[in-house]
Amino acid sequence: MITHLSFGNNKMAAWLDTISTHWFWLALGLVFVVAEFVARGRYLMWVGFAALIIGVADYFLPITLAYQVAMFVILSVLTVFAGKKFQQ
Numbered sequence: 864m865i866t867h868l869s870f871g872n873n874k875m876a877a878w879l880d881t882i883s884t885h886w887f888w889l890a891l892g893l894v895f896v897v898a899e900f901v902a903r904g905r906y907l908m909w910v911g912f913a914a915l916i917i918g919v920a921d922y923f924l925p926i927t928l929a930y931q932v933a934m935f936v937i938l939s940v941l942t943v944f945a946g947k948k949f950q951q
Contacts, residue, residue: 883922884928884931885921885922888918888921888931888935891911892911892912892913892914892915893911895907895908895910895911896911896915898911906943909942910942912942913942917938
């Protein structure tokens with residue numbers, strides 16, 4: 864019976880655990896904003912801003928990952944609706 868599956872090097876998994884989540888949110892936000900310049904749909908920019916806000920908040924505040932994801936979803940919806948209202 865297989866009780867533990869190990870793929871690759873455990874050093875990589877340990878290294879990934881040391882990366883702070885605010886870097887993930889900041890990078891994701893930048894990817895969305897840059898993708899907006901390519902796609903020109905006026906939707907990804909607002910989602911990118913939400914990710915950037917979560918990245919900055921995570922840098923300054925001790926927020927768990929579950930709260931970060933929940934805040935990202937809520938901020939994404941709010942920024943998209945605010946962006947639609949702003950563009951009209």
